[in-house]
Amino acid sequence: MIVANQLHKSFKRLGASRRAPKSEQYIAAVKSVSFSALDGCITGLLGPNGAGKSTTLRMLATLIKPESGNAMIDGHDVATQVLQVRKHLGFMPHNAGIYPRLTARENIHYYARLCGLTRKQSQQRTGELIEQLTMLKFADRRATGFSQGQKTKVALARALVHRPQTLMLDEPTNGLDVMATRGLREIIRQLASEGHCILFSSHIMQEVAALCDHIAIISDGTVVMEDSLNEILKRTGQNDLEDAFVQAAQSLNHGEDE
Amino acid sequence: MNLFIVMYKEIVDNLRDRQTVFYALLFGPVLLPLLIGGSLVASFKQMTIDYDAVTTLSVVNAEKAPTLMEFLYSNNIDTIAAPDDVEKSVRSGESLVVLEISDDYGEALRNGSPAPLTLHVNNADKDSAKATRRINAVLNVYEQTLSSLRLQHRGIDPTTFDTLNIIEHDVSNEGANGQLLASILPFLFIMSMVMGGFYLAIDTTAGERERQSLEPLLSLPLSRTSVVMGKYAATVCFVLLSSALTALSIYILFRIFPLEIMGGQVRFDGPSVARAFFLVSPLILLISAMLISVSAITRSTKQAQTYLGVLMVIPMAPFFLLQYLNIRSSLTSMSLPMLSQYQLLENTVLGDAIPWLHVALSVAGTLVATAILLVLAARLYQREKLLD
Ligand SMILES: Nc1ncnc2c1ncn2[C@@H]1O[C@H](COP(=O)(O)OP(=O)(O)OP(=O)(O)O)[C@@H](O)[C@H]1O
Numbered sequence: 001m002i003v004a005n006q007l008h009k010s011f012k013r014l015g016a017s018r019r020a021p022k023s024e025q026y027i028a029a030v031k032s033v034s035f036s037a038l039d040g041c042i043t044g045l046l047g048p049n050g051a052g053k054s055t056t057l058r059m060l061a062t063l064i065k066p067e068s069g070n071a072m073i074d075g076h077d078v079a080t081q082v083l084q085v086r087k088h089l090g091f092m093p094h095n096a097g098i099y100p101r102l103t104a105r106e107n108i109h110y111y112a113r114l115c116g117l118t119r120k121q122s123q124q125r126t127g128e129l130i131e132q133l134t135m136l137k138f139a140d141r142r143a144t145g146f147s148q149g150q151k152t153k154v155a156l157a158r159a160l161v162h163r164p165q166t167l168m169l170d171e172p173t174n175g176l177d178v179m180a181t182r183g184l185r186e187i188i189r190q191l192a193s194e195g196h197c198i199l200f201s202s203h204i205m206q207e208v209a210a211l212c213d214h215i216a217i218i219s220d221g222t223v224v225m226e227d228s229l230n231e232i233l234k235r236t237g238q239n240d241l242e243d244a245f246v247q248a249a250q251s252l253n254h255g256e257d258e
Numbered sequence: 259m260n261l262f263i264v265m266y267k268e269i270v271d272n273l274r275d276r277q278t279v280f281y282a283l284l285f286g287p288v289l290l291p292l293l294i295g296g297s298l299v300a301s302f303k304q305m306t307i308d309y310d311a312v313t314t315l316s317v318v319n320a321e322k323a324p325t326l327m328e329f330l331y332s333n334n335i336d337t338i339a340a341p342d343d344v345e346k347s348v349r350s351g352e353s354l355v356v357l358e359i360s361d362d363y364g365e366a367l368r369n370g371s372p373a374p375l376t377l378h379v380n381n382a383d384k385d386s387a388k389a390t391r392r393i394n395a396v397l398n399v400y401e402q403t404l405s406s407l408r409l410q411h412r413g414i415d416p417t418t419f420d421t422l423n424i425i426e427h428d429v430s431n432e433g434a435n436g437q438l439l440a441s442i443l444p445f446l447f448i449m450s451m452v453m454g455g456f457y458l459a460i461d462t463t464a465g466e467r468e469r470q471s472l473e474p475l476l477s478l479p480l481s482r483t484s485v486v487m488g489k490y491a492a493t494v495c496f497v498l499l500s501s502a503l504t505a506l507s508i509y510i511l512f513r514i515f516p517l518e519i520m521g522g523q524v525r526f527d528g529p530s531v532a533r534a535f536f537l538v539s540p541l542i543l544l545i546s547a548m549l550i551s552v553s554a555i556t557r558s559t560k561q562a563q564t565y566l567g568v569l570m571v572i573p574m575a576p577f578f579l580l581q582y583l584n585i586r587s588s589l590t591s592m593s594l595p596m597l598s599q600y601q602l603l604e605n606t607v608l609g610d611a612i613p614w615l616h617v618a619l620s621v622a623g624t625l626v627a628t629a630i631l632l633v634l635a636a637r638l639y640q641r642e643k644l645l646d
């Protein structure tokens with residue numbers, strides 16, 4: 001389970017002069033992000049490019065510290081109980097980031113060992129994941145030249161290696177074809193039905209509409225609406241997520257203008 | 259524990275990289291010693307004259323000076339008849355030196371006047387110059403013998419004319435050449451250490467950032483410090499391997515080309531090389547720490563190569579400093595990493611005694627510098643900027 005409460009994060013703007021006002025020296029990547037993602041649910045973090053999705057996920061994954069606000073993963077604070085959070089969390093970042101000179105199996109095995117599994121347990125767990133994600137064909141090939149779909153599978157297997165209760169995926173369907181996307185959705189649904197909490201970021205409406213039980217719309221660093229698909233459509237008076245999304249984003253801008 | 263898992267993975271991963279392996283196992287340990295050590299040994303062989311080796315000398319008019327010919331022969335110089343065109347033969351290198359005995363040589367000797375001899379040499383040619391020095395040395399001895407005979411013949415004590423008796427007493431155990439040869443040893447060791455860990459350090463830090471594999475790695479339940487230390491340990495392994503192989507190849511190299519020419523003053527025998535390796539070994543830790551902490555700042559492998567390329571000046575600086583400035587071993591110089599190892603290794607090879615205090619200072623200074631760099635590297639890994 002994830003509970004985020006008014007997360008805020010800004011970055012130094014490179015090349016800004018020191019005499020400029022503070023607001024110009026920093027870019028607020030995430031202004032105020034609050035939402036929750038429940039166990040057994042697929043939650044979508046929907047937002048356009050640059051909205052702050054990746055930055056939010058990085059804060060939740062304890063890679064960077066929130067400036068203000070707080071977040072809990074399975075009851076552990078991301079700012080203070082770093083190791084506990086990481087134990088409960090599987091994170092698949094935007095880029096697969098697998099090691100090209102290792103085989104798929106070795107890539108997964110390495111992560112298993114780092115998560116504290118013994119050599120034997122790691123081998124067993126790696127074998128399980130390879131079967132579960134149907135990676136047998138390329139499991140013992142070095143990762144150089146893997147297709148996008150193959151890389152994503154390896155990265156997903158690595159994120160799942162320590163059986164985390166909560167799983168976060170940053171735009172996982174990027175670059176996947178229709179079949180691979182379907183396969184990935186199947187896996188995600190399966191994991192949710194097993195009781196895992198899944199947070200999924202995307203800028204593609206159809207995908208979020210098709211997969212997610214719960215949606216948080218993020219725009220310009222702020223979560224503007226958070227509800228189930230039907231509720232969001234009802235509240236915005238639209239019958240299509242895309243229109244609802246535009247409306248929600250606009251309401252934010254109007255609010256700022258006044 | 260996690261440290262060893264990271265270390266093991268980085269070693270396996272990098273052993274599959276041809277470039278890393280080439281620089282760790284071949285460049286430092288084999289190529290450099292062969293190139294530098296080999297060419298030095300060759301040049302010493304060229305400069306040093308072995309008076310016991312038999313050589314031949316072309317002589318014009320040999321029959322005019324039978325005693326001289328006999329003297330040359332007894333000094334391991336065989337004489338042969340000179341070619342017709344002496345000048346051309348010397349210029350082309352066919353003959354190294356030609357000794358020409360003038361027609362009035364015998365008569366001049368008998369009259370007690372200077373007897374003319376001409377040496378045809380080519381000073382632009384190293385071999386010819388070397389042969390000339392040998393012939394000159396032998397001729398000088400012959401001349402002295404003749405002068406004393408002449409003086410005695412006239413009833414004068416030959417020593418009357420020796421107004422000065424200059425004795426050169428070299429207190430150093432070595433000549434200037436021995437010094438150069440001795441400083442090659444730390445140079446080879448340090449270069450092989452730097453090159454041995456260079457690509458692994460870059461690949462595991464800047465390379466990991468570039469491949470974007472750092473982000474998922476750091477979201478695992480392990481501390482960032484154990485990640486850096488694992489990478490450091492992997493670098494240490496490569497640097498250790500590279501420098502141990504270098505010790506082996508230096509030993510083999512000077513086995514094949516023994517340096518008796520230095521009068522046995524420069525030692526490259528087994529125990530000396532082993533002692534040198536022991537004295538230089540703290541640098542394995544320091545150089546690895548340097549490589550890791552510098553490449554941890556960089557964003558890309560290319561940037562890392564540039565930074566470390568500039569940094570290479572540090573291990574080379576003592577080599578040039580010691581060549582041009584005469585820095586004597588002192589407590590200060592012994593506390594400075596790199597410089598102290600240069601001096602300790604020179605002393606080892608030249609067979610000078612090394613006080614234990616110097617060894618202790620050198621080790622301590624190097625370990626302190628290592629600790630500072632490691633703390634720095636660990637700090638660098640705590641920064642959020644690492645993930646940009
Ligand atoms: N390390 C950083 N330094 C400076 N600015 C940053 C940094 N990381 C993110 N930003 C800025 O913060 C904002 C949000 O970025 P973020 O990557 O979170 O967006 P996103 O929603 O994931 O977008 P996308 O769909 O393109 O992946 C952007 O304007 C980005 O330029």
Ligand SMILES: [Mg+2]
Binds near residue numbers: 053055094
């Ligand atoms: Mg993103």
